[in-house]
Amino acid sequence: xxxxxxxxxxIFLPFTFFIYFYLNxxxxxxxxxxxxVFASLFFYSWWNxxxxxxxxxxxxxxxxxxxxxxxxxxxxxxxxxxxxxxxxIIFNLALLAYFKYSDFFISNVNxxxxxxxxxxxxxxPLAISFYTFQxxxxxxxxxxxxxxxxxxxxxxxxxxxxPQLIAGPIVHHAEMMPQFAQAKNKVKNYxxxxxxxxxxSIGLFKKVAIADSFAIWATQGFDxxxxxxxxxxxxxxxxxxxxxxxxxxxxxxxxxxxxxxFNIKLPINFNSPYKATSIQDFWRRWHITLSRFLKEYxxxxxxxxxxxxxxxxxxxxxxxxxxxxxxxAGWTFVxxxxxxxxxLVIHRAWQRLGFRMNxxxxxxxxxxxxxxxxxxxxxxxxxxxxxxxxxxxFGTLILPxxxxxxxxxLSSINVEFGKWSSLFGNEPEIIxxxxxxxxxxxxxxxxxxxxxxxKPNLYYLSLTILFSLSIFILYRKSEFIYFNF
Amino acid sequence: MxxxxxxxxxxxxxxxxxxxxxxxxxxxxxxxxxPLPITNRMSFDAKITFIKENIDIAKIDTIIVGSSxxxxxxxxxxxxxxxxxxxxxxxxxxxxxxxxxxxxxxELSSVFPNLKRIIYSAQYSDFAYAGKLKEYDPVFIKAxxxxxxxxxxxxxxxFNSCKNVFFLIRREWNWGAKYMQANQFTYLGFDASGSVPLxxxxxxxxxxxxxxxxxxxxxxxxxxxxxxxxxxxxxxGVDFIFVMQPYRQPLYENYKHVKxxxxxxxxxxxxxxxxxxxxxxxxHKKLNLSDKxxxxxxxxxxxxxxxxxxxxGEFVDSIN
Numbered sequence: 006x007x008x009x010x011x012x013x014x015x016i017f018l019p020f021t022f023f024i025y026f027y028l029n030x031x032x033x034x035x036x037x038x039x040x041x042v043f044a045s046l047f048f049y050s051w052w053n054x055x056x057x058x059x060x061x062x063x064x065x066x067x068x069x070x071x072x073x074x075x076x077x078x079x080x081x082x083x084x085x086x087x088x089x090x091x092x093x094i095i096f097n098l099a100l101l102a103y104f105k106y107s108d109f110f111i112s113n114v115n116x117x118x119x120x121x122x123x124x125x126x127x128x129x130p131l132a133i134s135f136y137t138f139q140x141x142x143x144x145x146x147x148x149x150x151x152x153x154x155x156x157x158x159x160x161x162x163x164x165x166x167x168p169q170l171i172a173g174p175i176v177h178h179a180e181m182m183p184q185f186a187q188a189k190n191k192v193k194n195y196x197x198x199x200x201x202x203x204x205x206s207i208g209l210f211k212k213v214a215i216a217d218s219f220a221i222w223a224t225q226g227f228d229x230x231x232x233x234x235x236x237x238x239x240x241x242x243x244x245x246x247x248x249x250x251x252x253x254x255x256x257x258x259x260x261x262x263x264x265x266x267f268n269i270k271l272p273i274n275f276n277s278p279y280k281a282t283s284i285q286d287f288w289r290r291w292h293i294t295l296s297r298f299l300k301e302y303x304x305x306x307x308x309x310x311x312x313x314x315x316x317x318x319x320x321x322x323x324x325x326x327x328x329x330x331x332x333x334a335g336w337t338f339v340x341x342x343x344x345x346x347x348x349l350v351i352h353r354a355w356q357r358l359g360f361r362m363n364x365x366x367x368x369x370x371x372x373x374x375x376x377x378x379x380x381x382x383x384x385x386x387x388x389x390x391x392x393x394x395x396x397x398x399f400g401t402l403i404l405p406x407x408x409x410x411x412x413x414x415l416s417s418i419n420v421e422f423g424k425w426s427s428l429f430g431n432e433p434e435i436i437x438x439x440x441x442x443x444x445x446x447x448x449x450x451x452x453x454x455x456x457x458x459x460k461p462n463l464y465y466l467s468l469t470i471l472f473s474l475s476i477f478i479l480y481r482k483s484e485f486i487y488f489n490f
Numbered sequence: 491m492x493x494x495x496x497x498x499x500x501x502x503x504x505x506x507x508x509x510x511x512x513x514x515x516x517x518x519x520x521x522x523x524x525p526l527p528i529t530n531r532m533s534f535d536a537k538i539t540f541i542k543e544n545i546d547i548a549k550i551d552t553i554i555v556g557s558s559x560x561x562x563x564x565x566x567x568x569x570x571x572x573x574x575x576x577x578x579x580x581x582x583x584x585x586x587x588x589x590x591x592x593x594x595x596x597e598l599s600s601v602f603p604n605l606k607r608i609i610y611s612a613q614y615s616d617f618a619y620a621g622k623l624k625e626y627d628p629v630f631i632k633a634x635x636x637x638x639x640x641x642x643x644x645x646x647x648x649f650n651s652c653k654n655v656f657f658l659i660r661r662e663w664n665w666g667a668k669y670m671q672a673n674q675f676t677y678l679g680f681d682a683s684g685s686v687p688l689x690x691x692x693x694x695x696x697x698x699x700x701x702x703x704x705x706x707x708x709x710x711x712x713x714x715x716x717x718x719x720x721x722x723x724x725x726x727g728v729d730f731i732f733v734m735q736p737y738r739q740p741l742y743e744n745y746k747h748v749k750x751x752x753x754x755x756x757x758x759x760x761x762x763x764x765x766x767x768x769x770x771x772x773x774h775k776k777l778n779l780s781d782k783x784x785x786x787x788x789x790x791x792x793x794x795x796x797x798x799x800x801x802x803g804e805f806v807d808s809i810n
Contacts, residue, residue, distance in 0.1 A: 011653075195495035202502065221624065229622050231711055406702055423705040461498035463491055470505055477513055477655035 006051040008205075008259040009212050014476065017048060021167075022266055029191040038158050038185065041267075045167035049131065056130040059100070060165070066096060067140040068160045074147035086148055093144040101137045104130055109334035132171045134331060136164055138298050143178050145302055155182060168263040172256055174274040175294040181269070190268035200459050201265030206472035207452045208258025213475040215442070216252035219244040222435055227389050234403050236425055238396025240435055245383045246376045247442040250279060253292070258452045272297075273453050279375070279446040282367040284348040287375060295331075299324050314357065321353060322346035332382070337390060341381040348374060516659075517652030524662055526651040528634070530625045532661065532669065533561070533585040534595075536678045541580065541635055544682070549578035551606040552806075553599065554685070555592045556583040558675065560611035563735050563790045565799040566683020569609075572803030576607075581684035583611070585676065589715040590620040596719055597628035599728070601635050607729035609802060610719070613737060613788045614755035615704035620711035675789065687792040690785035699786035703741040706751040713758055720766040729809065730768035732759050733802055736779045736794070738787045771805045773798055 006013045021044045028037035050057045070093040074086055102110075108124045115122055143163075146152050155163070155178075163181045164170075184190055226233060226241025233241060254275040264271045274293050281287035288296050304324045310317040322343070329342015362370070377394070384390035402420045404412065412420070429435050450458075459465055493501065525532070525539040541547070554564045560583030570579050580602070582595055592610065599605055630647075633639050639647065652658065669678040672689040675696075680686060716732070723730035734756055742748050756772055763770040783794025790798055 195499050199495050199498050199502070202499070225621070225624075231620060231709070406698065421705065421707075423707070461493045461495050466493075466498060466502060466505075469502055470509075473506055474509070474656075476510075477653065478657065 006048050008256065008263070009209060009475075013048075017044075018263065018266075025267065026191075026193050034191065035158065037191070038162050041167075042158065042161045042165055045162075045165040045170060048167040049165065049170055052131055053128070055128075059104075059130050059133070060136060063097070063100060063136065063140065064161060064164050065157075067093065067144060067164075068155075068157055070096075071140075071143050071147040071152065071160075072155075074144060075150065075152050090144055090148040094141055097137045097141050097144075101133055103127070104133055106330075106334045135173050135175060136170070138175055138295075138302075138331075139164060139177075142175075142298060142302055146178065152178060153182070159185060166264070166269070168260040168267075168269075169271055172253075172260075173292075173294055174257060174260065174272050175298050176271060177297075180272060184269050194268050196461075197265045197268050199461055199465075200456065201262045202473075203262070203459055203465060203469045204265065204452060204456060205259050205262030206469045206475070207455070208255040208260075208262060209475045210472040211251040211255030211258060211452075213255075213478050215445075216248050216250075216255055218438060219248035219251065219442070222429060223248050223383065225429065226393060227383055228385070230392075233393060233396030233400055234421075234425075235396060235400035236403065237429065238393050238400050240429060240439065241393055242376055242380050242397060243439055243442075244435075246279075246379050247439070247446070249379060249383075250275075250446065251442075254452070275451065276453065277446065277451045279372060280368070281371050281375075282364055283371055284345065284352050284374065287371060288345075288349070295328070299328055303327060318350045318353065321349045325349060337381045337384050337387060341378055344374075344378045344381065348378075513655045516655060520658045520662060521648060521652055524658075524665060526648070527654070527657060527661070528631065528651070529623055531584055531623065532664070533676075533678055534623070536669070537582065537584065537680070537684060538631060538635065540680050540684055545580055545684070546578075547602050547635065548604060550580045550602045551604050552576045552579045552609060553602065553605065553607075554579065554581040554583055554609045554611060555587075555595060556611040557587045557592075557616050558583070558585050558789060559613050559616055559735050560587075560609075561585060561686045562688045562785070563795050563798055564609065564611045564685060564733070564802065565681070565687060565792070565795045566685040567681055568796045568799035569803050569806075570683065572800040573806045575806055576803065578604075579683045581680075581686075587616075587623075588619050588621050588709075589617060589712040589719075591623045593715045593719050594623050594626055594628065596722070598632055598635070599726070601632050605728055607731060607806065608719075608723055609731045609733060609806075610716070611733045611735055611802075612759075613735045614706075614708065614751050615788060617712040617716075617755060618704070618707040618709060620709040620715065675786075685795075687795060688785045688789060690789075690791055696786060700738075700784075701787075703737075703745045703748045703787055706747040708751065708755070713762065716759060717762050717766065720762060720768040724767045730763070730766070731802075731806065731809070732763050732768060732770050734759060734770070734772045734774060735788065735798065736774040736777055736783075736790065738781060738784050739778065740781070741787055742774070769805075769809050771802065773801055777801060 006017055008014075021041075025037050025041055025044075028034075028040055046057060046060075049060065070089060074089055074093070104127050107127060111122050111124055114120060143152065143160075159182060162185050163176070163178055166176075166181070169176050223241060223245040226237060226244065230237065230241075257274040261271045261273075272294055276290040276293065278287055278291035281290055304320055307320040307323060308316055309320060312320075323346070325346030326339065326342045329338045329340070329345065332338045332341070377397075380393050380397075381390050384393065399419070403425045404415070404420060404422050405425070406422050408422060412422075520526075525536040528535050528538050552569070554560050554566060554569075556564070561581060564581060564583075566579035566581045570576050582598070584591065584595060587595065589612075596608065599608065630639075633643070634647070668674065668676045671677055672679055672687070673691075673694040675688070675690075677686050677688065720730040720732070737748065737752060742752060752774065756775075760770040760772075762768070777797060779790070779794055779797065783790055783797065785791045785794075
């Protein structure tokens with residue numbers, strides 16, 4: 006079920022909300038938690054019920070291992086905590102590897118060895134990348150004795166809570182479990198409802214009105230066009246850059262808003278990432294909960310910055326390379342991760358050498374790097390990425406026909422005169438959209454900052470209504486990009 | 491004015507529910523009066539609605555396809571009257587359609603049980619690009635035209651078409667001002683065959699469209715699409731006739747690149763037709779029309795389109 010669907014907005018969400026609080030009102034606390042788990046699993050199974058056993062097995066397995074790790078003294082006679090943790094992590098990664106990377110691995114083996122091993126064509130279980138990470142974190146923390154002994158129902162609510170289940174934010178048990186336990190969170194809170202609806206409406210607007218509009222242009226450029234002129238290629242790449250941000254941050258806003266209806270505060274995932282003035286700054290603002298996970302459970306265990314400069318560079322690069330692979334099974338994702346890893350290494354060396362850069366120039370370099378790197382992230386094949394990049398840097402520049410008489414001499418340097426883009430129908434609309442998107446991401450407060458100043462007055466009421474009008478443009482129903490990862 | 495949070499939520503709920511009721515009523519009104527969104531192309535949606543409401547698909551033996559060069563330059567009724575072979579014409583052309591998009595449109599040809607010929611009307615500028623129609627589902631459209639949608643599918647269609655209320659408002663807004671003006675290149679006033687006669691004369695002629703020729707850009711993918719379309723027609727036992735439409739003679743004479751690209755276009759398309767058993771006619775060469783029959787560099791006004799359509803009718807009769 007999609008957050009931006011009628012069945013979710015008008016049926017699933019209201020029913021779940023009212024039944025959950027009704028059960029709590031009747032002091033059926035355990036039943037309300039059980040209902041929330043049931044509703045979340047129903048939400049999850051809506052796409053394909055075949056995925057359900059997998060998440061149940063994963064959840065049960067991790068709960069058992071986690072609980073054993075948390076009280077591991079009693080079992081040291083038979084096996085060490087470390088080996089139990091290793092088994093747990095291997096299980097999670099093997100599950101992820103089997104469903105997500107098998108075909109990628111087989112096709113590469115076929116290329117290298119010239120063999121013809123058949124591909125498995127497994128459907129990627131929804132959210133597997135997210136709940137796997139979440140549960141690995143739980144196992145590691147249990148090993149570190151940083152968890153409490155939770156009962157299975159509490160653990161199940163933590164893993165399956167539907168607002169964050171499909172595409173994050175990647176939540177940490179320590180920030181979720183106490184919230185579900187607090188008595189004050191079991192009664193309807195009108196402040197949270199008002200704020201939740203406000204944030205949800207922002208997310209809906211970002212997704213439906215903005216991201217889905219840019220998606221049309223990005224798809225045209227990446228998947229439909231055979232060749233792109235310079236302007237078309239830049240429009241294509243920028244469209245995807247904005248599509249991805251508004252899509253994913255829109256999804257996150259919706260998740261945060263929905264969770265608030267249930268009095269649960271999810272962590273912030275975006276903080277105006279395109280305002281970043283360095284690649285390090287970008288990763289502190291983009292998909293913050295993933296960065297947090299990679300830092301806590303990969304970069305630091307690898308040694309972080311404690312083992313000298315070269316080892317730090319290696320750790321940074323390896324972390325982002327693996328982060329790239331986490332996003333998808335393909336060489337384009339590997340390259341995207343490698344590019345970001347390399348950029349972080351360069352940035353760190355730059356800082357170490359004491360170099361500085363003008364803020365505006367730093368923003369320009371950072372934004373363009375991110376925009377170019379997204380081309381690999383979006384492209385289905387390397388050829389698509391090359392097509393877009395070739396257009397961006399070596400494509401024909403088409404100027405308006407009236408300039409042809411004065412600028413004929415430019416014809417020798419790949420400049421033509423005529424319609425600037427047949428691909429995008431020569432509509433100036435798209436240029437205005439790009440300007441508007443730049444203005445929004447660079448000039449306005451982000452939704453989390455807006456949340457801080459929320460008040461129950463006519464201004465916020467009007468804004469919520471205005472953003473909620475996105476309900477009437479659900480015509481282009483599309484999935485969220487991060488559902489694929 | 492600061493509200494209590496409880497009143498704030500209640501007020502918000504009441505306003506949103508009211509808006510929902512108004513939107514539902516408006517969607518009903520729209521569905522009764524304007525073409526419902528089926529694709530992302532207004533002219534195609536209008537054409538599908540037109541066919542659904544006005545055309546007996548069993549009577550159609552000839553379909554015309556193309557961009558505006560098919561929609562405006564070929565008048566279906568004149569074609570019917572001027573040919574002994576042609577009995578029922580439907581103009582399926584779509585504004586700004588590229589050959590690859592025409593290929594998509596022709597996936598609908600199986601809807602017409604008595605189809606004998608396809609006439610593709612084009613000029614070289616149509617072959618500059620090779621985009622695809624978005625949000626296009628030929629299986630659904632065939633079922634819609636053939637009245638074979640189940641009740642559930644029909645309800646889903648009306649719901650999905652009407653739920654984007656802003657889109658409907660924009661479409662209604664544009665309807666009178668943009669699509670119902672015969673002196674504009676967006677005109678959608680179909681005649682009984684689905685053709686659109688342009689009435690663009692004198693001051694309504696757009697200067698830059700009249701004086702400046704198209705660039706010589708050509709897409710190999712457009713020619714590949716023509717190759718596939720004509721092959722498929724042959725396989726299905728349908729005659730495929732490619733009509734190269736007139737271009738303003740002064741532009742042809744004065745711009746070297748126009749002369750070259752038109753020769754190249756004529757040669758390539760004729761070659762494809764010969765290879766795949768189709769027919770080719772060059773109306774530019776055959777008619778040598780004067781400027782009084784043009785609405786711009788490549789679009790014919792109604793009088794020009796009538797002359798062109800008669801010539802096509804005669805050509806169809808001359809084919810064995």
